[in-house]
Amino acid sequence: MSEHIRPPLRTPSRRRRVFWFLVILILCAVLLGGFWAFEQFKQKMIAQYFATATQPPTAVEVYKAATQSMPRRFESIGTLTAVHQVTIAPEVSGRVTAVKFESGLSVKAGDVLVQLDDATERADIATYQAQARLATANLGRQQKLAQNQFSTKASIDDLRSQLDQANAGIQRSQATIEYKQIKAPFDGQLGIRQINLGQYLSAGTAVVTLTDLDNLYIDFSLPEQNRAELTLGQEVEVRLDAYPDRVFKATLATIDPQVDPNMRAVMLRATLPNPDHLLQPGMYGRVAVVLPPVPDVVTIPETAIDYTVYGDSVFILREGKEKDKDGKPQYTVEQVFVTPGAHNNGKVGIVKGVAPGDVVVVGGQLKLHNGAAVTISQDRSLENPETMPVE
Numbered sequence: 001m002s003e004h005i006r007p008p009l010r011t012p013s014r015r016r017r018v019f020w021f022l023v024i025l026i027l028c029a030v031l032l033g034g035f036w037a038f039e040q041f042k043q044k045m046i047a048q049y050f051a052t053a054t055q056p057p058t059a060v061e062v063y064k065a066a067t068q069s070m071p072r073r074f075e076s077i078g079t080l081t082a083v084h085q086v087t088i089a090p091e092v093s094g095r096v097t098a099v100k101f102e103s104g105l106s107v108k109a110g111d112v113l114v115q116l117d118d119a120t121e122r123a124d125i126a127t128y129q130a131q132a133r134l135a136t137a138n139l140g141r142q143q144k145l146a147q148n149q150f151s152t153k154a155s156i157d158d159l160r161s162q163l164d165q166a167n168a169g170i171q172r173s174q175a176t177i178e179y180k181q182i183k184a185p186f187d188g189q190l191g192i193r194q195i196n197l198g199q200y201l202s203a204g205t206a207v208v209t210l211t212d213l214d215n216l217y218i219d220f221s222l223p224e225q226n227r228a229e230l231t232l233g234q235e236v237e238v239r240l241d242a243y244p245d246r247v248f249k250a251t252l253a254t255i256d257p258q259v260d261p262n263m264r265a266v267m268l269r270a271t272l273p274n275p276d277h278l279l280q281p282g283m284y285g286r287v288a289v290v291l292p293p294v295p296d297v298v299t300i301p302e303t304a305i306d307y308t309v310y311g312d313s314v315f316i317l318r319e320g321k322e323k324d325k326d327g328k329p330q331y332t333v334e335q336v337f338v339t340p341g342a343h344n345n346g347k348v349g350i351v352k353g354v355a356p357g358d359v360v361v362v363g364g365q366l367k368l369h370n371g372a373a374v375t376i377s378q379d380r381s382l383e384n385p386e387t388m389p390v391e
Contacts, residue, residue, distance in 0.1 A: 057331070059377040061363030062317055063301055067356050070297035070342055070349045073288040074229075078220030078238070080272070082281040084186055084212035090116060092179045095200050101208070103193045107184045114195065114207055116180035121173045128169035135163035188212040189277070213277040218250055220287045221265040230255055235290040236270040240283055248272060248279070252289065297341065297349040304360045305340060305348065313337045315368050317359040317376075333361060335370040 094116030101113045139159040191209035195201065218238055222230070236250040249272075256267035270287070272279065304314050315333040338353030354360065361368065364377065 057373040057375040058367050059364055060315075060317075060333075060361045060368070060374045061377050062359045063304060063362045065298050065300050065350070065354050065356055065358045065360060067296045068299050069293045069295050070299060070347075071293045071344045072291040072342055073237070073344075074222050074226050074291065076220040076222055076287045076289075078218040078270075078285050078287040080279055080281050080283040080285060081217045081219055082211050082213075083215045083217055083271075084188065085209065085281060086185060087209050088113065088182060088184070088207045089204050090114070090179070090182055090201050090207065091203055092116070092176060093200070093202050094118070094180050096195060096197055099193070099195065099197050101190055101193070103190060103208070105190050107188065107190060107210070109184055109186045111184045112181050113184060113190075114182040116182070116201065118177045118180045121176045121180070124173040125170055125177075128166045128173065132163055132166035132170065135159055135166055139163055182207060184210055186210070186212060187214075211281060213274055213280070216272045216274050216279055216281065217253075218270050218272050218285055218287060219267070220270075221260070221263065221267050222289070224259050224264050224266055227255075227259075227266050229291060230266070230268070230289065237288045237290060238270075238272060239286045239288075240279070242283065243278065248285075294342070294349070298354055298356055299347045299349050300354060300360050301362050302343065302346055302348050304362045304365075305338065306365060311337045312340055314354060315361040315365050316354070317361065317374070331374050331376070333368055333370070333372055333374055335368075 096114060097117050098115035099113075100115065101107065101111075107113070139156065142156050142159055188210045189212075191211065193208050194206050195208075201207070218236070230252070232252055232255065234252040236252055238248040238250050239246075240248070250270035252268060253271040254269040259266055268289075300314070306313050306315075313335050316336050318332050318334050320330040320332055336353050339351040341349035341351045343349075361374070364374075368374070
């Protein structure tokens with residue numbers, strides 16, 4: 001059987017290879033050109049859209065600037081301290097035989113709080129009293145003998161000395177007995193009891209703290225440049241985190257005659273009445289020394305000011321010449337840089353940049369830029385209670 005012989009494969013000619021290479025190259029060029037043309041067309045259409053499209057006006061809340069009297073104050077941080085506060089401790093040693101108070105009790109000056117064992121001192125008094133009686137009797141006899149020249153003056157002086165020593169011993173023992181009655185030195189409220197019945201106390205051992213809560217001090221400091229406007233008797237407002245909705249009134253009572261050379265600050269102390277005993281020593285408070293107000297200050301809400309590293313600015317409403325389809329005026333905003341002054345109750349005084357009657361944006365300014373079209377918001381639920389709509 002004869003074998004079938006296949007014809008040899010033809011190798012593409014060089015001219016054919018060049019032809020197909022050019023075809024593929026032309027197709028790639030057409031595809032790339034079409035893609036580039038499409039991108040250029042898309043960018044042109046987008047640019048044309050933004051050039052012709054008009055953004056709808058931004059709804060904003062506004063406030064009409066007005067002049068008013070602006071309160072002034074120097075603010076600081078202070079700490080409450082007690083006018084009268086003491087840690088009660090015995091002056092002599094002894095064993096506790098009676099505890100006559102409970103923790104937190106209100107006491108009067110002179111109330112006995114603790115009784116220490118005074119049996120030894122009472123026995124000493126009895127001994128000294130007996131010695132005093134004997135010395136008195138002997139002194140009387142010697143004085144009678146001296147009248148008849150049967151006694152010497154030295155004997156009388158010796159007996160008188162013995163009587164004086166006995167009386168001194170009585171007084172010393174009575175004083176020790178008095179010391180062993182630990183009493184409240186003034187009216188106040190006791191702290192936590194630190195002793196127990198039967199405990200032996202050394203002199204100086206802490207028994208309990210006693211604090212007068214009727215009046216407190218609040219100590220604080222202010223920069224030395226504020227010293228010229230500080231006078232005794234000025235009103236001081238105190239706010240505490242424990243009672244955030246209350247303002248406590250104090251009176252500036254002491255101005256330290258020296259300025260702290262390290263802090264360049266003046267130390268101050270105000271007296272704070274505390275009739276309800278709500279406040280306690282050690283509390284932290286925010287202090288404001290009230291100063292005479294400044295009249296005729298242009299004020300706007302604090303929310304109107306945009307604080308940036310480039311400066312503080314506000315957006316002022318400007319009425320355009322054209323009307324909308326309903327015949328109402330169209331508004332734009334102008335960004336104006338301002339110089340803020342004192343702050344008070346959510347308002348800020350403007351030193352420069354805003355005039356009385358200017359209408360400033362107080363809500364919605366995050367979307368604004370200089371010259372942006374705006375409309376006044378009618379949504380009262382978004383309006384700041386401090387804002388005032390344009391009349």
